Amino acid sequence: MFIVAWIVFWLWLAVLIFDFVVLFAGKGRIEITRAYPEKLSNGDENPMKLIVNSFYPFPTIIEILEEFPIQLQIRNNEFSTRLSAYQSSEISYLMRPTQRGYISLGDVWHS
Numbered sequence: 001m002f003i004v005a006w007i008v009f010w011l012w013l014a015v016l017i018f019d020f021v022v023l024f025a026g027k028g029r030i031e032i033t034r035a036y037p038e039k040l041s042n043g044d045e046n047p048m049k050l051i052v053n054s055f056y057p058f059p060t061i062i063e064i065l066e067e068f069p070i071q072l073q074i075r076n077n078e079f080s081t082r083l084s085a086y087q088s089s090e091i092s093y094l095m096r097p098t099q100r101g102y103i104s105l106g107d108v109w110h111s
Helices: 002-025
Strands: 030-035 046-054 060-066 078-083 088-095 108-110
Touching: 030 060, 030 108, 046 060, 046 078, 078 088
Parallel strands: none
Antiparallel strands: 030 046, 046 088, 060 078, 060 108
């Protein structure tokens, strides 16, 4: 029983190291770019895009959290997409600002 525990431990450690090398030491990464009009039209639906590029050599499922400005009161800001190896995807949505002035878009997070 003791030998089986050691074998399982060393296999688990090997998989952990392999996973770390593939995810963090390789050239693979996720790149997200936001595309939107230079000026947003107040009270109208404005087209917005997130362009997602995967540089991983394997398929990935990506959860994206878009930080909208607080004044827009938008709560459904999570998107999900599945990408094949070295694939790009485009996520489109509409945003309607209701107040005049400067709108600061937040960060885009992914996992």
